[in-house]
Amino acid sequence: xxxxxxESTAHTFGIGIFDSEKxxxxxxxxxxxxxxLGIGMLPREASEHxxxxxxxILKEALNEARIKPQDIDLxxxxxxxxxxxxxxxxxxxxxxLSLELKKPLVGVNHCIAHLEVAKIxxxxxxxxxxxxxxxxxxxxxxxxxxxRVFGETQDIPVGNxxxxxxxxxxxxxxxxxxxxxxxxxxxxxLSLPYAVKGMDVSFSGILTSATKMLQKEKLNDICFSLQExxxxxxxxxxxxxxxxxxxxxLVLAGGVAANKRLxxxxxxxxxxxxxxxxxxxFQYCCDxxxxxxxxxxxxxDAGVETKIKESKIKTKWRTNEVxxxxx
Ligand code: AMP
Ligand code: MG
Numbered sequence: 164x165x166x167x168x169x170e171s172t173a174h175t176f177g178i179g180i181f182d183s184e185k186x187x188x189x190x191x192x193x194x195x196x197x198x199x200l201g202i203g204m205l206p207r208e209a210s211e212h213x214x215x216x217x218x219x220i221l222k223e224a225l226n227e228a229r230i231k232p233q234d235i236d237l238x239x240x241x242x243x244x245x246x247x248x249x250x251x252x253x254x255x256x257x258x259x260l261s262l263e264l265k266k267p268l269v270g271v272n273h274c275i276a277h278l279e280v281a282k283i284x285x286x287x288x289x290x291x292x293x294x295x296x297x298x299x300x301x302x303x304x305x306x307x308x309x310x311r312v313f314g315e316t317q318d319i320p321v322g323n324x325x326x327x328x329x330x331x332x333x334x335x336x337x338x339x340x341x342x343x344x345x346x347x348x349x350x351x352x353l354s355l356p357y358a359v360k361g362m363d364v365s366f367s368g369i370l371t372s373a374t375k376m377l378q379k380e381k382l383n384d385i386c387f388s389l390q391e392x393x394x395x396x397x398x399x400x401x402x403x404x405x406x407x408x409x410x411x412x413l414v415l416a417g418g419v420a421a422n423k424r425l426x427x428x429x430x431x432x433x434x435x436x437x438x439x440x441x442x443x444x445f446q447y448c449c450d451x452x453x454x455x456x457x458x459x460x461x462x463x464d465a466g467v468e469t470k471i472k473e474s475k476i477k478t479k480w481r482t483n484e485v486x487x488x489x490x
Pocket of ligand 1: 323325340421422448
């Protein structure tokens with residue numbers, strides 16, 4: 164089965180094509196909306212970007228996969244969670260293609276797609292996933308019939324912590340990579356609010372404290388401390404989730420997975436517990452259409468189909484609300 168997957172939950176518009184018989188991703192094309200310098204995410208402008216670029220991305224994805232529209236057997240799209248204005252573009256393109264090509268439609272959950280693509284592109288079979296991006300921070304695993312959230316941020320996502328701090332410090336966007344570079348030159352650990360509450364984390368106190376420090380401390384040291392504190396919190400909760408669920412694998416996903424220090428800390432934790440650690444190839448770590456195609460294929464195989472009238476976007480679709488028929 165050839166599946167075309169559409170991602171448009173936030174700033175990325177992506178289309179990926181997956182051949183489920185060969186278990187092979189044939190193409191994965193995407194383009195990201197970049198807000199003007201000094202400004203955060205703009206949902207309406209991002210959705211305009213998606214609307215303008217969708218045609219081009221579709222053509223490129225088909226070309227790269229060397230297939231024609233008629234070769235497609237199934238259309239899948241990210242139905243949520245995400246920004247309404249952005250999700251609507253992907254859903255509209257998906258409905259159009261489904262009607263035009265007379266092929267079935269499957270709306271999938273974006274967060275679970277991150278986990279399922281990791282199972283296709285790494286040796287992980289039943290992992291805990293630490294999913295860290297600009298819009299999400301969750302620790303997810305399959306447990307007792309469902310994908311469950313074992314820990315998450317109570318306020319801002321960790322990628323957003325980096326981006327907003329960078330903006331406050333006058334650094335270019337996205338903040339994460341710039342902070343990572345500066346952190347390498349940091350020498351002094353400055354105490355920041357380490358906020359682990361049960362299995363959840365909170366980053367807004369770190370953001371306020373780190374921003375205040377800009378007046379008197381060295382930027383390199385603040386960046387170093389920001390990373391050390393935020394990542395320690397995430398690794399602590401991930402480790403506890405692994406122990407609780409008795410899982411022996413950790414997968415890191417989301418845009419923040421690019422960070423070498425976070426990878427190193429996860430690796431050390433896994434080594435100490437005799438567990439395995441995997442990071443998918445980066446194109447499958449950040450938001451992408453291939454992961455939506457992969458989950459679409461899995462769900463359709465298990466008998467899931469989304470009729471047009473059920474294809475309304477779900478901006479707040481929680482991971483644990485998804486009925487899992489395929490595991
Ligand atoms: P996503 O939302 O998955 O597209 O990922 C984007 C987020 O990842 C932004 O918040 C970036 O600041 C963050 N990010 C990207 N590269 C890095 C990095 N090397 N270290 C930390 N955060 C990063
Ligand atoms: Mg994502």
